[in-house]
Amino acid sequence: MFFASDNTSGLPPEIWDALRQADDGFAAGYGGDDLTRRLRDRLRSIFEAPEAEVFLVTTGSAANALALATLTPPWGAIYCHPLAHIEVDECGAPEFYTSGAKLAHVAGADGKIAPDALNAKLAASGRGNVHNVQPGALSLTNLTECGTRYSVAEITALASIAHDHGLPVHLDGARFVNALVAEGCSPADLSWRAGVDALVLGGTKNGLMGVEAVILFDPARAWEFQLRRKRAGHLWSKHRYLAAQMLAWLEDDLWLRLARHANDMAATLEAGLPEGALMFPRGGNMLFARFSRATHAALQAAHAQYFLWPDSETLEGPEHETASARLVTSWSTTPGQVAQFLSHLPRR
Amino acid sequence: MFFASDNTSGLPPEIWDALRQADDGFAAGYGGDDLTRRLRDRLRSIFEAPEAEVFLVTTGSAANALALATLTPPWGAIYCHPLAHIEVDECGAPEFYTSGAKLAHVAGADGKIAPDALNAKLAASGRGNVHNVQPGALSLTNLTECGTRYSVAEITALASIAHDHGLPVHLDGARFVNALVAEGCSPADLSWRAGVDALVLGGTKNGLMGVEAVILFDPARAWEFQLRRKRAGHLWSKHRYLAAQMLAWLEDDLWLRLARHANDMAATLEAGLPEGALMFPRGGNMLFARFSRATHAALQAAHAQYFLWPDSETLEGPEHETASARLVTSWSTTPGQVAQFLSHLPRR
Amino acid sequence: MFFASDNTSGLPPEIWDALRQADDGFAAGYGGDDLTRRLRDRLRSIFEAPEAEVFLVTTGSAANALALATLTPPWGAIYCHPLAHIEVDECGAPEFYTSGAKLAHVAGADGKIAPDALNAKLAASGRGNVHNVQPGALSLTNLTECGTRYSVAEITALASIAHDHGLPVHLDGARFVNALVAEGCSPADLSWRAGVDALVLGGTKNGLMGVEAVILFDPARAWEFQLRRKRAGHLWSKHRYLAAQMLAWLEDDLWLRLARHANDMAATLEAGLPEGALMFPRGGNMLFARFSRATHAALQAAHAQYFLWPDSETLEGPEHETASARLVTSWSTTPGQVAQFLSHLPRR
């Protein structure tokens, strides 16, 4: 019963096949190979963005930090939710890559930035005042860190505020595909048409070995991005193995099918939760549930794996009458695993 | 006829098998898995270094830059050969990771730092003078960028000078295994016993998909290294796929056999070169040969692939009567490919 | 009627005299002169800290950022109040100098960090978790940005929490002297005896041209500080002119007399404020007063100069029925200026 994260699952057979097929003789390194070119063209087509530039790296932290560094000067403020992965879980990668930009918190319920809060923050930003860091970029995550989902309309509203203030928009899409199939729109609708300027399209959490695509819808700073990637040691020599995986993933809607399955498993989990346990509206393949300590103990005894979050990572102190569990499903989660998990919960 | 680099070859079957075997259910992420622990223990044993700490990343630039940043303060001078990969081919990665350390050139024939030159540089280093950057670290490459090899004695001599000045020693071992089998000594002899404090053990150029081990023989700064790695986005979530590859590579001396084959192919190449064509003494699987322009043209017409280096990357200008070709063999280079290449050279 | 800041006043005659006396022939540069040595010894004596190291720079932002960079690694969290000068008014200088440390907000009333909030923040800091930035340093400001004052006991309590977690303590003392004379204790009591490890002793706001002393009570990292200062271009060649000023300032308690006068002027201001106008308890020479818009308009018409802060820098929007004025007095503020200002306020 493994619900700790979708980034610890294995690879589907289609991906292994693609890797083996790529393993044919010598190929030009560093992205000069044919598979990489084909992948770029495929993503341009799928995203209806013929000018977009596509670059691969192997971790989400690198993808986010490189994108943000390309969008934001060192004296920039990156507006993000206080629970954003870039703020909480990347050990300061955005600060390192940007040479010291400041992550400025913008609050909002359910892990989503509230438009009013963003407007207020920008109104007090000190733009033009040399003593203050200057507005740099807006960063969103979809699915959010609370497992909720920004709708197309919500992204559009926030991106519009950002653009009105001259700020580019970055979207951490570690679970973009899960959001996409849940939202039921086109990839373009959930990204550039809604105002996203740089998308991190996560593959790792949805069946790949370690492949993330950074899609720059505005190609103006593509060369800068490439230099930053190389300079950070994120340009793979055997690049074909990254491209091959993502190409196979896009084939026959595999990426969408994998994400739909993960979302379905999460829906089954949600349906089996006790009344009132769900902490945030579920947007895709991740949910947070508040369990009694007895239930938590029973699950632990049964070797269920999940993180306690975001209230606390421990259960120390009298305030923790309940445990907040983060449950993540993946393309490889089975109905049996879900059923087993639910069997330890109190009946609804 | 692909002699452009050893980093563009595929993976041997043993590595594919290991990858598939690792693909079994869920596994703890970020190096908390069992394969990663086993790899660390295996390398400790092979290097006779029970205290050493081992960390994986996926590119040599990242491995070098992270190691150097852990060894050197931002105001440090990193002494290296003018042709060093860290100076020439990493787009400033060491400067980025160290937050601005300075790479100071130390000359020497055949891509190797000369002890006298190192002594002279250190004597003029300005240690203790606040206006000067301060001695930070010594960085060596073995095999060198000229395809030559430092002997155990040569590394010992240089490391001894460095240690006498309080400097730690980094070794870029992108082709360490090729040097190791050619030198015919133990891994410990060619690393920590000779004075190396941090070794980048390259797997990518010797049959892996993108796996480099940083071995810190002094574990004092291991936690700092881990934070730097995470902060740089180089900590893989699906870490087991990296560890599995290197474990299989170390099994039954596969790593040594792969490197020996590459070296043998290079030896065959060398044996077939015209008199006087070899530019530097060959240390392993890489050599530089000076061809007449006619020979170069014939090779190009036959689709032989290699880089022109280090004199020039082009053949423009009247001074280029000859072409300096860098020829690299790999675990997958075949005798037939070598024979075909040699067939285009003038008879000895 | 100038109450905008104490950093815009001129220099007292004693300081001019000292400058002219220092202007005698040639003197060793970069702090190698005799005046600089005497200043260091004088500060050691006044602070009862014979081991302390003393370094001069010319701005408070530089002093703070250099001290923090010496105390905190790039992956460190610097705990500070959300209104801290280092967070709000230095355009990201701490992030620049530390190469990307994160300023983490710790709340508390009246511009002062609350011990409970600090404890809670440290409990959730993620120490030892590689995904999180690591606890780096505690930064306090005294006088605070709200014009309030930490007592010796309050600093001791906060520093004790920090030290229990292994964190060094930085104190931004741009108005340290104003706090000192108001608190009525010894310099040592308000700094190292209360747990401060690095003090920025501000001279600029208290009568000097641009002189700030960084006092490192633990001299272990003094050489690193000096290298960072030089590397940042903050090591003056004509250093004697900085040292001469601060030496004269310390002579015959001039520094204390200047600060006492400024505090007295602020006390007079406070005494004349309308009932309920004072926003925070006044700790020294700075106070915040809430005026009606009519009063604000009258003051503006009379050319009174002050900033609107911290609610808002503008008066736009219906929520601003009142104006929050920051009023700062200095060594050169006269009773007549205060009386003139008060004459525009409604009678108590």
Added chain:
Amino acid sequence: MFFASDNTSGLPPEIWDALRQADDGFAAGYGGDDLTRRLRDRLRSIFEAPEAEVFLVTTGSAANALALATLTPPWGAIYCHPLAHIEVDECGAPEFYTSGAKLAHVAGADGKIAPDALNAKLAASGRGNVHNVQPGALSLTNLTECGTRYSVAEITALASIAHDHGLPVHLDGARFVNALVAEGCSPADLSWRAGVDALVLGGTKNGLMGVEAVILFDPARAWEFQLRRKRAGHLWSKHRYLAAQMLAWLEDDLWLRLARHANDMAATLEAGLPEGALMFPRGGNMLFARFSRATHAALQAAHAQYFLWPDSETLEGPEHETASARLVTSWSTTPGQVAQFLSHLPRR
């Protein structure tokens, strides 16, 4: 007999008068004062550059590093002479401020970059190759570190090469005024008309307390410069004291008169040197002379102060039959001091 540096002399009376006159009541801080505006206009007029932006800092290292960071990306190569102050004497300030740019050496006799060497370096720069740092900027020093002088024609030739490759040109003008009066041209001729994009106009070595002007002839990045300056803690609050000094310095050609005097004193020194002692053609107020060890000993015994440079900072080792002395004169050097110095030299 102080010939160690021109940055250790005092201030002329005109500067003291200006400082005292500026000390009148309160003035807007951070460069918002009237003196700062007047200085900018004055420099625009003197340099015949009505669009230029002017910013003050207090050290040459800061001025150079801030200018270079504004001109060069972190992955840029800054082409400079191996003896350049930015390379040798700033403890890595350019690397710190640029976030890791690389200083690339371009050789040339007498401390001056040779056009052929610059062309060769740029031809091999790897522009467009993602593995290499990219051409960033050309940095010149005038007077050079060898005390020689670039003529207008020489600067024009080098700047033209740089511009042909799209590179901006920085000029470290710590001794620009000495070069200017020796060259006998207009300030514009020796700067922007010759192709200089960013000039550091040094005042400190020519009679000011610590005032350097950065003149950006292309104002496009002026706002970025201001943010970088603030972020580095180099924006003075009591800015009027900097502006007042430089305004007085420009008045009635004082800056030129001070520099002419220093140059004259150096000419007298040169005229009294033994045959063959002069190491480089003297360009202004600095010269290098090779003395016998006996002469050096006699000078030391007479308390003459100067640095040994650039061969060596010590006289250890048998190769030092002679001592290379750097002799610098200043606005306050007297004919008597020069005569006294010369009295210890062997007769011509």
